[in-house]
Amino acid sequence: MSQPASHGHGLRTLLARFEQELGPQGWWPVRWERPATPGSLEPRALLGYHPGDFSSPKRARGRWEIATGAVLTQNTSWAQVERSLDALRAAACDSPTRVLAAPDEALFQAIRSSGYYRQKAGYLRALATWFLAEDRQLSRAEPTVVILQQARSQLLAVRGVGPETADSILLYAYKLPTFVVDAYTRRVLADAGFPQSLESYAKLRLWLQQELAQPEHAGTAAYWQECHAWFVEAAKRLRKARNKGAT
DNA sequence: AACCAGGACGTGA
DNA sequence: TCACGTCATGGT
Numbered sequence: 042m043s044q045p046a047s048h049g050h051g052l053r054t055l056l057a058r059f060e061q062e063l064g065p066q067g068w069w070p071v072r073w074e075r076p077a078t079p080g081s082l083e084p085r086a087l088l089g090y091h092p093g094d095f096s097s098p099k100r101a102r103g104r105w106e107i108a109t110g111a112v113l114t115q116n117t118s119w120a121q122v123e124r125s126l127d128a129l130r131a132a133a134c135d136s137p138t139r140v141l142a143a144p145d146e147a148l149f150q151a152i153r154s155s156g157y158y159r160q161k162a163g164y165l166r167a168l169a170t171w172f173l174a175e176d177r178q179l180s181r182a183e184p185t186v187v188i189l190q191q192a193r194s195q196l197l198a199v200r201g202v203g204p205e206t207a208d209s210i211l212l213y214a215y216k217l218p219t220f221v222v223d224a225y226t227r228r229v230l231a232d233a234g235f236p237q238s239l240e241s242y243a244k245l246r247l248w249l250q251q252e253l254a255q256p257e258h259a260g261t262a263a264y265w266q267e268c269h270a271w272f273v274e275a276a277k278r279l280r281k282a283r284n285k286g287a288t
Numbered sequence: 289a290a291c292c293a294g295g296a297c298g299t300g301a
Numbered sequence: 302t303c304a305c306g307t308c309a310t311g312g313t
Contacts, residue, residue, distance in 0.1 A: 117294080156311080157307095201295090204295090204296095205294075273294070
């Protein structure tokens with residue numbers, strides 16, 4: 042299945058195949074940005090995501106949910122994060138101000154399903170402070186490389202925000218052109234025979250960005266959103282195939 | 289019943 | 302830089 046394909050051409054071929062076979066994904070899967078009906082508590086996810094829609098959230102609520110989800114999903118499956126996002130909303134802890142004001146126990150209980158809940162509660166508070174200071178301006182900023190680098194270094198200085206969390210927030214909440222490297226990315230690249238899968242986060246990210254910065258994709262950020270989503274979907278299919286064969 | 293899940297941080301070579 | 306221990310719940 043996996044042939045030697047360590048050069049950029051092979052990478053572009055791989056993603057072109059994902060595009061054809063998997064189609065538009067429409068990440069990040071925001072739940073509460075736009076309730077199904079006004080005032081409803083029905084998660085947006087129940088209506089399906091939004092394939093083909095690569096816009097970043099227009100409201101702070103959606104951007105905060107992405108930032109929250111990016112922290113909660115650290116070394117944790119997304120299904121658990123969805124529970125926590127719903128619990129945060131039910132407990133009225135679904136805004137940065139409310140997270141900062143909430144008692145520890147309320148926060149702990151809401152995010153318990155995502156694991157590491159003591160650490161992550163502190164992370165969310167640190168991120169809330171950053172968000173209150175920077176979100177409005179950043180959401181209106183031109184998506185230039187300078188803005189990206191400034192925001193990225195600011196985010197990396199926030200406690201609990203490492204490279205993957207930062208890039209997820211920048212790419213999906215603010216549509217800034219950075220590539221998200223995660224466990225799915227490495228698994229799929231390794232399976233396809235790319236030795237780059239073993240490189241450090243920084244090297245792998247720059248390699249992916251260089252190889253996938255194609256002029257025909259005018260909205261680079263939108264394309265990279267899709268690339269990351271394809272890696273996720275491809276990895277999930279790999280896992281299904283493995284489980285099927287193993288048991 | 290061990291193993292894993294969309295990491296980040298502190299520490300010591 | 303890099304390897305390693307720690308943080309913790311829930312699904313398989």
